[in-house]
Amino acid sequence: MLEIFLIVVVIVLFSFVSSGFIKLMLFLLLLVLVFPGMYSTLKGAPYLRTGNKRLKAMLGLADLQADDRVVDLGCGDGKVIAAVSDYGVKEAVGYEFSIPTFFVARVRRFLRKGGEKIVFGNFWKKKIDDFDVVICFLLEKTMLDFEEKIWPKLKKGTRVVSNEFKMKAVPPDREDGRVYLYVKK
Ligand SMILES: C[S@@+](CC[C@H](N)C(=O)[O-])C[C@H]1O[C@@H](n2cnc3c(N)ncnc32)[C@H](O)[C@@H]1O
Known part of the structure; x- marks a missing residue:
């Protein structure tokens, strides 16, 4: 955008x-x-910002723990991963592949002296399977690709929190409005 x-x-x-x-x-x-x-x-998805109500639901479903490593697949302006970092998790990483949006997320982190890592890169090419929590706000078709390419590689117990869009064959374990939690079995 x-x-x-x-x-x-x-x-x-x-x-x-x-x-x-x-x-x-x-x-x-x-x-x-x-x-x-x-x-x-x-x-992936165009840049759209998660609203505050959805963010609250995402953080609630994620049930973040101090030793969690968390990744936001397409962190946009960094709002969600900043909130995750402020929770006090072990590591909070946001991947972003749009240069202007990446820059905004980096500036945000700099101004707030946040602990989140904002990494420029294509999340399809990153290693996601060692994270404990995976955050998505993508698109319906992108969640289908996620279901096929990333979901099978995640380790047991990984929590996936998706804003708005569901996987197709995997039913959510919990939901709060249009935010969905999946726990890898
Ligand atoms: C709908 S926005 C969500 C932003 C943020 N996660 C939030 O919830 O506020 C999706 C973001 O994912 C980024 N994105 C899409 N495909 C990507 C990819 N393959 N690698 C990295 N970032 C990607 C887009 O540039 C966009 O900023």
Whole structure:
């Protein structure tokens, strides 16, 4: 979503710049900045922020413990993983593949001196199976990919908390409104 803002900024800059070389550089910069976000929107989910009510439900269902390692698959602006970190867990990691959104999450962490780790990267390529809690706010189709590719690799006892979207064949163990908890058996 922030990519749209970047595109508008570059289009405006284009009208002020006469040099073809600088225009080309601006275009390449735009591609570098925008491409990962387009990929994550298509292969994961667009940037949308979890609201406070949902966040409360997610934290309640996650039942966080001091020795938990927690990951947010697509941490957006870092709101959820910041709240998890403030709970006092062992490790709170947010993966984010959109450059502007990643930057916002990093700035948030810097300003609040948070303990969460904000990592730039594609969560499909990360090792998820050693986390105790996995947080998702993705899309219906992405939860199907999650069910096929990540869920089978999770260790026994891992809690998956998904905002809004369910897996297809795996029934949730608990739910609170439209937030779902899955515990790996
Ligand atoms: C709906 S937002 C959720 C943000 C945050 N977890 C929350 O609940 O507020 C989904 C985020 O996942 C990111 N994302 C999607 N696919 C991704 C991928 N493959 N790797 C890393 N981040 C991804 C998007 O860029 C977006 O910021």
